[in-house]
Amino acid sequence: MNGQGSLxxxxxxxxxxxxxxxxxxxxxxxxxxxxxxxxxxxxxxxxLPTGVRANRVFxxxxxxxxxxxxxxxxxxxxxxxxxxxxxxxxxxxxxxDAMQQIARIEPPAFVAVVGKPNVYxxxxxxxxxxVRAESITSVDAETRNLWIxxxxxxxxxxxxxxxKDEDSRKALEHYHTDPSLYRTMVYNALAQLKL
Amino acid sequence: MNxxxxxxxxxxxxxxxxxxxxKKKIEAKLKRLVEEFGVHITEAERTVxxxxxxxxxxxxxxxxxxxxxxxxxxxxxxxxxxxGKVVSLSSPPTxxxxxxxxxxxxxxxxxxxxxxxxxxxxxxxxxWYHFDSAVVDEYKGAPKLNIHSGTTxxxxxxxxxxxxxxxxxAELGPGVGSTRAKMIQEWEPAHPRMLQxxxxxxxxxxxxxxIWEENGKEKLTLNTVYSIYYAQVDEFNGRxxxxxxxxxxxxxxxxxxxxxGEMISGAMVHIALGSGLVKRCPVNGCNRVLSRQNYCPVHExxxxxxxxxxxxxxxxxxxxxxxxxxxREPVExxxxxxxxxxxEIAENNPLGMDEVFFRIRDLLLGRYYxxxxxxxxxxxxxxxxxxxxxxxxxxxxxxxxxxxxx
Numbered sequence: 001m002n003g004q005g006s007l008x009x010x011x012x013x014x015x016x017x018x019x020x021x022x023x024x025x026x027x028x029x030x031x032x033x034x035x036x037x038x039x040x041x042x043x044x045x046x047x048l049p050t051g052v053r054a055n056r057v058f059x060x061x062x063x064x065x066x067x068x069x070x071x072x073x074x075x076x077x078x079x080x081x082x083x084x085x086x087x088x089x090x091x092x093x094x095x096x097d098a099m100q101q102i103a104r105i106e107p108p109a110f111v112a113v114v115g116k117p118n119v120y121x122x123x124x125x126x127x128x129x130x131v132r133a134e135s136i137t138s139v140d141a142e143t144r145n146l147w148i149x150x151x152x153x154x155x156x157x158x159x160x161x162x163x164k165d166e167d168s169r170k171a172l173e174h175y176h177t178d179p180s181l182y183r184t185m186v187y188n189a190l191a192q193l194k195l
Numbered sequence: 196m197n198x199x200x201x202x203x204x205x206x207x208x209x210x211x212x213x214x215x216x217x218k219k220k221i222e223a224k225l226k227r228l229v230e231e232f233g234v235h236i237t238e239a240e241r242t243v244x245x246x247x248x249x250x251x252x253x254x255x256x257x258x259x260x261x262x263x264x265x266x267x268x269x270x271x272x273x274x275x276x277x278x279g280k281v282v283s284l285s286s287p288p289t290x291x292x293x294x295x296x297x298x299x300x301x302x303x304x305x306x307x308x309x310x311x312x313x314x315x316x317x318x319x320x321x322x323w324y325h326f327d328s329a330v331v332d333e334y335k336g337a338p339k340l341n342i343h344s345g346t347t348x349x350x351x352x353x354x355x356x357x358x359x360x361x362x363x364x365a366e367l368g369p370g371v372g373s374t375r376a377k378m379i380q381e382w383e384p385a386h387p388r389m390l391q392x393x394x395x396x397x398x399x400x401x402x403x404x405x406i407w408e409e410n411g412k413e414k415l416t417l418n419t420v421y422s423i424y425y426a427q428v429d430e431f432n433g434r435x436x437x438x439x440x441x442x443x444x445x446x447x448x449x450x451x452x453x454x455x456g457e458m459i460s461g462a463m464v465h466i467a468l469g470s471g472l473v474k475r476c477p478v479n480g481c482n483r484v485l486s487r488q489n490y491c492p493v494h495e496x497x498x499x500x501x502x503x504x505x506x507x508x509x510x511x512x513x514x515x516x517x518x519x520x521x522x523r524e525p526v527e528x529x530x531x532x533x534x535x536x537x538x539e540i541a542e543n544n545p546l547g548m549d550e551v552f553f554r555i556r557d558l559l560l561g562r563y564y565x566x567x568x569x570x571x572x573x574x575x576x577x578x579x580x581x582x583x584x585x586x587x588x589x590x591x592x593x594x595x596x597x598x599x600x601x
Contacts, residue, residue: 019511058513
């Protein structure tokens with residue numbers, strides 16, 4: 001690491017992809033993934049069932065398990081629970097910062113993860129969505145509560161505009177998204193917080 | 196409207212130019228468009244008329260002469276006739292354009308271009324004209340009036356007083372606008388032909404402005420309030436900016452309270468290298484961040500640097516990301532780590548300044564913040580910042596929203 005100037009330029013037309021707020025249950029149900037163009041460096045996206053494309057996600061939950069695997073190619077697997085399910089997190093040697101951050105956090109702990117979702121298909125046809133972490137930091141319970149509110153609001157916003165733009169029409173067509181199912185999920189997630 | 200009627204009208208127009216019209220041919224062309232291709236009859240009329248005009252080398256046939264409209268009501272896609280005063284002229288960007296500027300009437304103002312191919316006599320600023328059969332299209336999100344070869348321009352002998360509607364910065368929209376604002380920042384011009392660029396503000400918000408080099412164009416003075424008439428409001432990537440090159444800017448002897456900057460709220464999703472403890476060049480007015488080897492890109496090696504704290508980060512609200520630059524005071528307030536302590540850590544730790552970077556990153560990354568600051572280019576220079584607080588009222592609101600159909 002050097003002291004300065006290593007920030008990739010974010011002006012000049014390149015706009016950083018926002019980190020979508022999504023509950024574990026919705027992310028787990030995502031299947032459709034695509035690239036914007038055929039070029040190698042073109043960003044990859046998954047389409048969430050509530051109708052928005054995600055290149056990056058922001059997750060806050062409870063780190064329940066972590067495991068170090070591989071020896072040449074060292075990487076960490078971790079599980080992070082939110083009120084609706086579990087996120088699968090990976091950090092390998094291409095994410096040295098995230099890897100070393102995970103190494104220092106002992107479960108159980110509240111953590112915040114910024115990362116890129118990927119869809120993996122096993123030869124048997126099973127599908128797994130995992131998030132390749134860019135960073136993982138341990139946070140307090142208040143941040144976790146704020147995230148639940150934030151994610152609930154984002155999910156409801158997406159449901160309100162479902163079918164009104166190209167991506168969300170595509171999501172409806174592909175997933176046959178039932179809004180009431182996701183409203184129930186949001187409601188149940190919120191119900192775990194104290195009024 | 197039936198076909199015969201349209202055929203009559205087209206042939207009449209051609210005959211009025213002293214040519215003989217082949218009605219059978221006109222009818223065949225129309226029929227083909229309407230019946231075979233399902234083109235709407237008015238569009239078919241326009242197409243055939245243009246085709247015939249070309250065939251007979253008639254230049255100013257045009258469609259049916261359009262009705263007189265108020266400038267404030269123009270929308271893209273129309274053929275219109277308008278009367279207005281040329282309130283501003285600017286130098287045309289390409290030789291294909293003979294003149295560009297703004298014309299206004301009592302209802303509003305619109306940008307116009309006179310295409311070189313129109314062969315029209317030059318318009319004079321401050322005079323009123325009648326434009327018959329001009330075309331409105333859209334340019335950078337705003338309507339624009341095109342004066343082409345089919346437009347008839349007549350000088351009018353009137354000079355009705357025009358009072359442009361002055362609005363607040365937050366109420367400006369793409370097109371042409373007038374406002375009263377204070378110049379609050381001057382930025383480094385990004386282009387050699389740029390005379391001045393910076394930020395204007397009023398009680399409602401701020402907006403970037405640009406003035407391009409042009410004969411007699413003068414710079415604005417910092418911290419002065421101006422009444423700005425007929426500025427070009429451009430939209431790019433959803434943000435507005437003012438081009439004052441053709442505008443009239445009158446300094447006012449008053450002061451304005453400027454609403455300071457942008458407010459953003461979201462999660463800190465990235466803290467870039469170069470954040471934390473930095474060393475700055477001591478040369479008067481330089482202040483650049485030095486490399487680890489104390490190298491200033493301008494003043495070379497500087498071993499008597501001074502330390503500073505800052506964060507170059509990204510705050511993300513889930514739909515948009517904001518690059519933020521947080522200076523020492525808010526960094527100290529958010530992290531609880533004051534500069535002296537940070538220097539002590541760096542000087543007594545094997546990792547040196549990296550240790551401060553790691554500590555600040557681990558304290559701030561992944562948390563929710565609300566920051567206020569001013570936008571400079573693509574970055575928000577943060578003045579104050581606070582951690583977002585959990586409010587049970589938000590929970591109640593969201594539970595109601597989610598429960599609506601559960």
